[in-house]
Amino acid sequence: xxxLTQPASVSGSPGQSITISCxxxxxxxxxxxxxxxxxxxxxxxxxxxIYDVSSRPSGVSNRFSGSKSGNTASLTxxxxxxxxxxxxxxxxxxxxxxxxxxxxxRLTVL
Amino acid sequence: QVQLQESGxxxxxxxxxxxxxxxxxxxxxxxxxxxxxxxxPGKGLEWIGYIYYNGNTNYNPSLxxxxxxxxxxxxxxFSLRLSSVTAADTAVYYCARVLGTTPARFDYWGxxxxxxxSS
Numbered sequence: 672x673x674x675l676t677q678p679a680s681v682s683g684s685p686g687q688s689i690t691i692s693c694x695x696x697x698x699x700x701x702x703x704x705x706x707x708x709x710x711x712x713x714x715x716x717x718x719x720x721i722y723d724v725s726s727r728p729s730g731v732s733n734r735f736s737g738s739k740s741g742n743t744a745s746l747t748x749x750x751x752x753x754x755x756x757x758x759x760x761x762x763x764x765x766x767x768x769x770x771x772x773x774x775x776x777r778l779t780v781l
Numbered sequence: 782q783v784q785l786q787e788s789g790x791x792x793x794x795x796x797x798x799x800x801x802x803x804x805x806x807x808x809x810x811x812x813x814x815x816x817x818x819x820x821x822p823g824k825g826l827e828w829i830g831y832i833y834y835n836g837n838t839n840y841n842p843s844l845x846x847x848x849x850x851x852x853x854x855x856x857x858x859f860s861l862r863l864s865s866v867t868a869a870d871t872a873v874y875y876c877a878r879v880l881g882t883t884p885a886r887f888d889y890w891g892x893x894x895x896x897x898x899s900s
Contacts, residue, residue, distance in 0.1 A: 672842060674825070705885045709826075716875055716890040717826065728880075728888060760826050764885035768839050770816075775825040 675700065675761055675773035682779040688749040691776045693761035694742055699771055701742035705764035708737060708746045711775075712757045720759075721746060748778075756780040783808035785876050785891035793870075793898050799863040802853070803876030803891060810834050810856045814879035816887060817850060817861045819872040827872075831884045832859055839884075866898045 676694040683689040693700065693708075700706055704724045709717035719728050721737035724744060734749045744763070748755055761773040789801035803815070816831040830840035832850045840848045849862040863870060873893040880888035 705883050707886050709887070716893055717887070718890075719880070719886065719888050722880060722886040722888075723883075762826075762828070762885055762887075764883055767842070768884075769841060770828040770831070770885045772818075772826045772828055 672699075672765060672767065672769060672771045675763060675771055677759075677761060677773040677776045679774070680777045680779065682781055683748075683751045684781045685751055685753065687751050688747060689751060689778065690748075691746045691759055691761075691778070693744045693746070693763075693773045695744075695763055695771070696742055698766040699763040700739065700744050702766055703764050704739065706737070706739060706744040707762050708735075708744075709760045709762070710755075710757045711760065717760060751780055753780050783878060783889045785878065785889055787874060787876050787891045787894040789894060789896070791895060791897060793866055793896060794900050795867055795898055796865055799861070799866050799870060799896055799898075801861045801874055801876075801894065801896070802858050803860070804858045805878075806857070808878075810852065810859065814882070814884045815850075815859050816877050816879055816884065818875045818877060818887070819870075820875070820893070821869075821872040829861065829863075829874075831879065868898050870896070871898045872896060 708721040711717040725737040817829040877887040878889040880886040
């Protein structure tokens, strides 16, 4: 299985909105509404931010939202804050009942 | 509050078998999927495999021939074994719990443990 495709980096200024894309195939992202997004700060374990494309776990800010169109899922962060600076990873369930991650995106808050 | 803690040797010799245990506290192993994920230094996350509380497993096809995930007899831990390791297996290894019944949502994570493969 091939890794999902994410941009290596994105950046934005405080208060702005950014979007991170996650592109797969009809065998993973496009075939199921089981895409999740994780935030990882340096030296820390990842944290679940979005699951099932657009659902937020309890305690996650509503500034984080997810969507999907075809084989591409997206994570949008609105009202960007300094603490949002981190690496972000998507993952998806696949037609083989396995899980595949994206390569990760480094978010820089300018 | 569920807490997960990985344990095992931090150094493994090439060609040997890497063995890690994930200790679960504050919750039960029952009715959940449990998974292992790794992250080579400076690189992205890689899913290794998962086990359901009934013992059913599924593995990353690229690692399938070398991986075994099993449940502990005490029902408070599960384990990872990765055979014939090379330097490419050097990584931080995380255990995690799956939210719900679709094994692509990882809601609780251990802190991770660095395993270095070197002679």
